[in-house]
Amino acid sequence: MTSIRIGSGLGFYGDSWEPVVASVERGDVQFIASDHLAELTLAILQKDRQRDRALGYARDVVPMLLRLWPLMRPRGIRFICNAGGLNPQGAGEAVRAAFAAKGLQARIAVVSGDDALGILGDTAPSHMLNSQSFETVRGRMVFANAYLGARPIVDALAQGADIVITGRVADAALFLAPCIDAFGWKLEDATEAQDLDRLAQGLCVGHLLECSGQGAGGNFGSLARWKEIPDLAHIGYPIAEVASDGSALITKAPGTGGRVNFDTLRQQLLYEVHDPHAYISPDVVLDMSCLQLEDLGNDRVRVTGAKGRGRPAQLKVVGGYSDGFKAEVTWGFGWPDAWDKAQLAIDMVRTQLADRRIPHDELFVEFPGLNSANGALAPMPTAAGLADANEIWVRLVLRTQSKAVADGFGRLFPWMGLSGPAYTCGFTGLHNTGELLGIWPVLADRTLVEPKIRIEMMETGT
Amino acid sequence: MKIALAHIAHARSGDKADWVDFGLFAWNDPGYRVIAREATAQRVQAHFAPWLVGQVDCWQMPNILAVKLVLRGALQGGGARNLRLDNLGKSMAGALLRMEAELTQAEWDSITKTPAVGWWPEAT
Secondary structure (H helix, E strand, C coil): CCEEEEEECCCCCCCCCHHHHHHHHHCCCCEEEECCCCCCHHHHHHHHHHHCCCCCCCCCHHHHHHHHHHHHHHHCCEEEECCCCCCHHHHHHHHHHHHHHHCCCEEEEEEECCECHHHHHHHCCCCCCCCCCHHHCCCCEEEEEECECCHHHHHHHHCCCCEEEECCECCCHHHHHHHHHHHCCCCCCCCCHHHHHHHHHHHHHHHHHCCHHHHCCCCCCCCCHHHHCCCHHHECCCEEEEECCCCEEEECCCCCECCCCHHHHHHHHCCCCCCCCCEECCCCEEECCCCEEEECCCCCEEEECCEEECCCCEEEEEEEEEEEEEEEEEEEEECCCHHHHHHHHHHHHHHHHHHCCCCCCEEEEECCCCCCCCHHHCCCCCHHHHHCCCEEEEEEEEEECCHHHHHHHHHHCCCHHHHCCCCEEEEECCCCEEEEEEEEEEEEEHHHHHHHCEEEEEEECC | CEEEHHHCEEEEEEEECCEEEEEEEECCHHHHHHHHHHCCHHHHHHHHCCCCCCCEEEEEEHHHCEEEEEECCCCCCCCCCCCCCCCCCCCHHHHHHCCEEECCHHHHHHHHHCCCCCCCCCCC
């Protein structure tokens, strides 16, 4: 095989799979790789799992596959995703059951072993970024998962899986794995520059595709020029054509909206990257400084020149710990004197918090429409402009360690509708408590994690 | 002359734990020379200081006409404990594009007369 084509699936839990249809039907792909897990998605899944032990996975994988699999299977397209979340077996079982009910056939591999909560408990690692002691959060840790690499996905594909469902893996590994499978690239034993560079190319391709529409002109941050990107409503998610030497062409299905060019791909290339000379993954360390993006026009960009260095001895683990609660209220004030009335209402809230000695860590205040996107860097209207504003919106958020306090915050407001300043509207947040989570990124030795990795095969419809 | 980066560059921001990262991209070579000179760690840190006071790291990437920036301590400890509406800092690239660059008239003329490197068939 001299090249393969991989299409981008979802970019997060909640993303649309409709654009994947065009990649499947007109994109000439052999693989779809789908990333369902943002950094803290596992926190959402943990809440699901607390309600029902059978949950804890990204549930969109079931309707997504019911829509796509009848289109993919006749074309021999294979599907790789990390929708397993905290419960890959549960995800596999849910897909198997849904397929059985519809008479759909597939060989499903489930990859597990990324759960690292026990490892954190045993090794008590300090916070990777700020060195905070683990003891300050012990007992509050909600989940912790290691980012696995491409190996178990490659093994699952080698065992004949049509569908691979993992828990936490490095997002880009979902895309690197089919390259390794198709071309037989060296992975653990990659030492020569040529071996490492093509792994780095595969990782780079994965990074360009892992955020779905963001690699095809979606979320293109710019002054004015974003308007030139055609038909975002029918965006085509990016497709990579990867050659056996790792060189790649990024494109999208014909007849779709969006844009793949030098500019849209660069925004994705550096997205959520820190040191671009050392983008660390479990499989290879990518150096982007020699990378070349050659814009061929017509939604085609050639990607070459990635440099790879040997994989790290440790894997990244991200944990989430319970970190108090928030309660959030939004309220609008109409002309005249909207700004002054908003200020009075805020003062009345502060007064109630003080009078009743309501325990809280912080009352955060921002003004949607004025400064909630750019904070203090947003130029505010002049004093005269504020004095004559048509309307002012206030968002008040209480941070507290007490759920009962958070639950009660909204009740500080309704009475002010009759006893506070006039011309108010749009109050929301009477019952609006949210649980806050702190994030605990650490490194863990591979030897603690990798022996626990399992691949389980399930067959449906045979 | 002073001009906002928005007129010579585009940008995307993302989050990792409590750090917000920015890719800042010039449309063409003369634009890159200006952003590489102007968008230094020190200058970007000073730009954000009225709002967020974290350390800034900076890498220049001439191969893709980009500057990579990371602002630490930008998200009240992280996206899932940040009380702001923009809890993940997705709009913060706009705040970066508000930063003013100091450039000569000749540099500005060169930037505006040089076409974008990328494929933009609508451009005339």
